[in-house]
Amino acid sequence: MQSQLIIRILGILLMIFSVTMIPPMGVAVLYKDGGGLAFFLGFLISLLTGLVLFLPRKKLRGELRIRDGFLVVVLFWAVLSLFGAIPLYLSDINNLGIADVVFESFSGLTTTGATVIVGLDDLSHSVLFYRQQLQWLGGMGIIVLAVAILPMLGIGGMQLYRAETPGPVKDSKLTPRIAGTAKALWFIYLGLTIICALSYWGAGMSMFDAISHSFSTVAIGGFSTHDQSIGWFDSSRIEMICTIFMLISGVNFSLHFASVRGLTIEPYTRDPEFKVYITIIITVSLIALLVLIFQANFEFSKAFRNAIFHTVSIATTTGFSTDNFSQWPLFLPVLLIFASFIGGCAGSTGGGMKVIRFLLLFKQGAREIKKLIHPSAIFKIRVGSSSLPESIIEAVWGFFATYVALFFIFMLILMADGLDQVTAFSAVAACMNNLGPGLGEVANNYSSLSDLSKWVLAISMLFGRLEIFTLLVLFTPDFWRS
Amino acid sequence: MQSQLIIRILGILLMIFSVTMIPPMGVAVLYKDGGGLAFFLGFLISLLTGLVLFLPRKKLRGELRIRDGFLVVVLFWAVLSLFGAIPLYLSDINNLGIADVVFESFSGLTTTGATVIVGLDDLSHSVLFYRQQLQWLGGMGIIVLAVAILPMLGIGGMQLYRAETPGPVKDSKLTPRIAGTAKALWFIYLGLTIICALSYWGAGMSMFDAISHSFSTVAIGGFSTHDQSIGWFDSSRIEMICTIFMLISGVNFSLHFASVRGLTIEPYTRDPEFKVYITIIITVSLIALLVLIFQANFEFSKAFRNAIFHTVSIATTTGFSTDNFSQWPLFLPVLLIFASFIGGCAGSTGGGMKVIRFLLLFKQGAREIKKLIHPSAIFKIRVGSSSLPESIIEAVWGFFATYVALFFIFMLILMADGLDQVTAFSAVAACMNNLGPGLGEVANNYSSLSDLSKWVLAISMLFGRLEIFTLLVLFTPDFWRS
Ligand SMILES: [K+]
Ligand SMILES: [K+]
Numbered sequence: 004m005q006s007q008l009i010i011r012i013l014g015i016l017l018m019i020f021s022v023t024m025i026p027p028m029g030v031a032v033l034y035k036d037g038g039g040l041a042f043f044l045g046f047l048i049s050l051l052t053g054l055v056l057f058l059p060r061k062k063l064r065g066e067l068r069i070r071d072g073f074l075v076v077v078l079f080w081a082v083l084s085l086f087g088a089i090p091l092y093l094s095d096i097n098n099l100g101i102a103d104v105v106f107e108s109f110s111g112l113t114t115t116g117a118t119v120i121v122g123l124d125d126l127s128h129s130v131l132f133y134r135q136q137l138q139w140l141g142g143m144g145i146i147v148l149a150v151a152i153l154p155m156l157g158i159g160g161m162q163l164y165r166a167e168t169p170g171p172v173k174d175s176k177l178t179p180r181i182a183g184t185a186k187a188l189w190f191i192y193l194g195l196t197i198i199c200a201l202s203y204w205g206a207g208m209s210m211f212d213a214i215s216h217s218f219s220t221v222a223i224g225g226f227s228t229h230d231q232s233i234g235w236f237d238s239s240r241i242e243m244i245c246t247i248f249m250l251i252s253g254v255n256f257s258l259h260f261a262s263v264r265g266l267t268i269e270p271y272t273r274d275p276e277f278k279v280y281i282t283i284i285i286t287v288s289l290i291a292l293l294v295l296i297f298q299a300n301f302e303f304s305k306a307f308r309n310a311i312f313h314t315v316s317i318a319t320t321t322g323f324s325t326d327n328f329s330q331w332p333l334f335l336p337v338l339l340i341f342a343s344f345i346g347g348c349a350g351s352t353g354g355g356m357k358v359i360r361f362l363l364l365f366k367q368g369a370r371e372i373k374k375l376i377h378p379s380a381i382f383k384i385r386v387g388s389s390s391l392p393e394s395i396i397e398a399v400w401g402f403f404a405t406y407v408a409l410f411f412i413f414m415l416i417l418m419a420d421g422l423d424q425v426t427a428f429s430a431v432a433a434c435m436n437n438l439g440p441g442l443g444e445v446a447n448n449y450s451s452l453s454d455l456s457k458w459v460l461a462i463s464m465l466f467g468r469l470e471i472f473t474l475l476v477l478f479t480p481d482f483w484r485s
Numbered sequence: 486m487q488s489q490l491i492i493r494i495l496g497i498l499l500m501i502f503s504v505t506m507i508p509p510m511g512v513a514v515l516y517k518d519g520g521g522l523a524f525f526l527g528f529l530i531s532l533l534t535g536l537v538l539f540l541p542r543k544k545l546r547g548e549l550r551i552r553d554g555f556l557v558v559v560l561f562w563a564v565l566s567l568f569g570a571i572p573l574y575l576s577d578i579n580n581l582g583i584a585d586v587v588f589e590s591f592s593g594l595t596t597t598g599a600t601v602i603v604g605l606d607d608l609s610h611s612v613l614f615y616r617q618q619l620q621w622l623g624g625m626g627i628i629v630l631a632v633a634i635l636p637m638l639g640i641g642g643m644q645l646y647r648a649e650t651p652g653p654v655k656d657s658k659l660t661p662r663i664a665g666t667a668k669a670l671w672f673i674y675l676g677l678t679i680i681c682a683l684s685y686w687g688a689g690m691s692m693f694d695a696i697s698h699s700f701s702t703v704a705i706g707g708f709s710t711h712d713q714s715i716g717w718f719d720s721s722r723i724e725m726i727c728t729i730f731m732l733i734s735g736v737n738f739s740l741h742f743a744s745v746r747g748l749t750i751e752p753y754t755r756d757p758e759f760k761v762y763i764t765i766i767i768t769v770s771l772i773a774l775l776v777l778i779f780q781a782n783f784e785f786s787k788a789f790r791n792a793i794f795h796t797v798s799i800a801t802t803t804g805f806s807t808d809n810f811s812q813w814p815l816f817l818p819v820l821l822i823f824a825s826f827i828g829g830c831a832g833s834t835g836g837g838m839k840v841i842r843f844l845l846l847f848k849q850g851a852r853e854i855k856k857l858i859h860p861s862a863i864f865k866i867r868v869g870s871s872s873l874p875e876s877i878i879e880a881v882w883g884f885f886a887t888y889v890a891l892f893f894i895f896m897l898i899l900m901a902d903g904l905d906q907v908t909a910f911s912a913v914a915a916c917m918n919n920l921g922p923g924l925g926e927v928a929n930n931y932s933s934l935s936d937l938s939k940w941v942l943a944i945s946m947l948f949g950r951l952e953i954f955t956l957l958v959l960f961t962p963d964f965w966r967s
Contacts, residue, residue: 069860070858073857156857157856157857157860158857333900333901333903334896334897334900334901334909337896337897337900337906338897341893341897364886364890367879367882367883367886368883368886368887368890370883371879371880371883371884371887371954372954372957372958372961372963373961373963374639374876374880375555375638375639375640375954375958376552376958376961376963376964378551378639393875393879394856396879396882397849397853397875397878397879397882398853398856400849400878400879400882400885400886401849401850401852401853402853403882403885403886404846404849404850404882404885405850405853407889408846408850411823414816414819415816415819415820415823418815418816418819419815419816421815424819424906424907424910424924425906425907427816428906442906472853472854472857475854476854476857476858479854479855479858481854481855481858482858
């Protein structure tokens with residue numbers, strides 16, 4: 004472990020992060036909402052801590068190795084989330100305690116979008132903007148994490164994507180390669196955000212709401228500036244725009260990159276994960292449509308709007324809503340929550356287990372059946388035109404089983420803390436899948452939970468966001484042995 | 486597919502099965518309960534159908550091949566369960582419909598132990614005896630299925646046990662090998678039943694209850710002759726005996742065989758699955774004990790009795806009860822249901838996914854973490870002293886993921902039929918794991934469910950009992966191609 008080097012990097016990250024507290028200060032000045040001081044203090048604390056960590060190690064040089072990567076990634080999210088909670092704490096919103104602001108900050112940076120705040124519409128513009136920005140920054144982090152870093156660390160079978168990553172592939176040094184990839188992806192991320200914001204604005208949102216919601220849309224975050232979420236606007240145009248950008252953001256950003264670079268849609272049409280992603284969304288939308296028409300007795304246009312919007316929102320793990328879907332009839336709420344377990348595509352800002360893993364699990368299941376019928380034949384698993392090494396299949400299985408096991412452990416802890424089964428189930432699903440809204444007690448917000456539950460859920464968000472293993476590996480003694 | 490040969494076997498099975506309707510006739514005569522006719526008709530129908538299938542193919546000879554094995558196993562349980570429902574239907578119990586008696590019969594033969602009958606204490610002795618006997622016969626089937634047949638078919642990684650199976654191993658012909666193994670195992674099964682019945686009798690049960698409960702104990706079945714289950718006896722001695730025999734029956738019968746043959750306990754002490762099995766039971770018992778003392782405010786002796794009895798009963802998937810555990814506080818009911826997913830040891834009469842698979846999933850998860858830390862090292866998964874081929878690991882993963890997927894599909898179907906989430910979750914768990922009692926609406930019995938739900942649950946029992954793939958494989962077109 005190159006501890007000194009890692010501390011140096013953490014110092015740099017904190018200094019950069021401190022700068023992100025300046026825009027909310029600007030918003031506070033612009034709207035004269037009096038919220039500037041909290042962000043200024045947050046800025047100072049982050050900057051000074053960063054300097055304290057960085058300056059003594061200013062001249063330190065060295066290359067990060069793979070193993071250091073795990074620690075840097077976990078510290079990135081954990082430490083920034085903690086410092087990100089400071090301005091929220093100082094803003095003194097409805098007397099939020101430490102567990103509340105930490106939950107909110109983790110929920111922001113992990114793009115989960117679960118909130119403990121009731122009464123968003125009454126908050127100051129600066130705080131609202133800051134929450135949205137946290138998600139946007141989290142999304143930037145995730146893009147790089149998912150496309151460049153996790154594949155290199157070999158997490159949960161995502162080395163599958165190693166060959167498709169833009170940038171020099173065979174370079175074993177972490178930093179230069181990530182930098183190159185990051186720049187290209189952020190360009191796309193920024194471009195999408197701008198187009199999304201302009202579209203929202205054109206459809207009738209205020210400039211403030213347009214920018215705010217573009218942040219949480221492309222980040223698959225789901226934070227809103229209104230308690231009623233997207234439903235507040237009551238506009239089918241806004242819902243359509245939102246749906247389109249959620250769909251786009253749930254796709255592997257490598258595909259966007261390849262598409263933009265080649266000015267062709269071919270990268271999408273020949274990507275197996277993309278096809279399954281679209282198929283899932285269409286299938287679940289249709290089921291939702293039928294249930295809403297025949298069981299909830301919605302008229303067709305209302306059913307159509309609601310079915311598509313919520314399917315895309317929940318299946319991509321964004322978590323926006325226009326209706327209280329937890330009250331929809333039959334299995335629909337649970338089906339949507341199940342869809343969030345599949346989540347977005349790998350290399351997107353979406354959460355969940357990722358479509359590609361689901362596809363691989365399905366293919367492996369089918370292969371096991373074939374093996375039973377033809378015991379002596381050998382079947383390879385193919386994705387598109389390439390056949391996968393067994394080690395990737397095993398990594399995906401390991402991911403799946405660990406995900407399920409961790410899910411049950413978190414659920415039992417929440418039930419030990421007094422939550423009922425439906426609430427505990429959906430709260431863990433919504434947080435681990437980085438979805439946001441749950442069912443039962445947490446259908447609207449998480450304010451009624453105890454501090455313990457909030458801490459546990461904040462940690463489950465981090466587990467989900469870091470694809471379980473990045474964080475889990477730190478809990479093994481083996482990792483800490485030189 | 487050797488259809489004619491399979492029909493011939495089915496005929497023989499039905500004729501043998503018809504004979505099992507004679508003992509209940511004897512019980513009817515003994516207790517003069519007037520229930521004899523239903524069983525006599527059931528006997529006639531089964532026997533005649535068997536003869537019709539068998540006689541035209543009397544002289545047919547041939548050897549079953551592996552692929553025929555799937556069909557024979559599925560038909561064995563499905564057809565016998567359907568014919569087993571006939572005497573229940575004819576007995577005209579509280580006006581049970583077709584879905585009810587089919588559910589009850591499947592529940593008996595799969596040793597699930599879920600019941601749709603309310604008012605067991607008022608039933609005739611012959612019907613009560615018949616239900617218990619169904620479980621006992623189901624248990625006999627399972628022993629042979631689990632120890633001899635499934636490993637040969639290669640289901641879900643159970644070929645792991647191929648080498649340890651008693652009898653000639655390298656013989657590729659199905660029938661002679663199974664016959665030899667079956668004889669040895671049934672001897673042990675019968676012996677256990679007799680000792681169990683004598684113990685119950687000695688502890689104060691009537692002879693009728695002693696025999697009845699010994700049937701459902703060694704079969705890990707859970708049917709009782711009283712609505713209150715074992716709680717009816719209110720005897721700590723009976724609970725202790727029950728606990729011991731559930732524990733024994735949850736162990737791989739190959740171990741019992743090896744132990745009896747060598748007159749040594751060494752087979753147990755060096756079996757990794759046995760050790761994990763005991764560890765799980767002790768751990769869950771301790772947690773249950775603590776919750777019952779500190780949250781349910783049970784006094785120590787009551788907490789102790791209840792914690793151990795219910796942990797063993799649910800974790801082995803027997804499903805006997807002495808208290809309404811679904812009302813216990815916090816996460817305890819859900820924890821027990823989770824434990825039933827792990828279930829008994831492979832090669833036992835227990836249900837669930839089996840301890841050995843759980844152990845392998847855990848080891849694979851640990852291996853994935855090790856691989857992340859040491860990317861270039863190669864780790865083999867060991868169970869005891871032998872290292873496992875990757876194909877077995879993959880089969881176990883395939884089993885796990887398919888189990889989970891099927892679980893969610895069944896759960897959604899039940900919710901579509903109007904069940905609430907907790908009931909749907911626990912009903913599918915209780916039936917697929919061949920456990921019996923659930924939570925919510927199905928905590929005591931399944932009588933309130935619709936016919937559709939009962940059929941779905943009966944099928945889920947069969948899926949669970951046949952380790953998913955034996956049945957699933959029949960749904961693939963590939964299987965039916967010559
Ligand atoms: K989200
Ligand atoms: K049972």
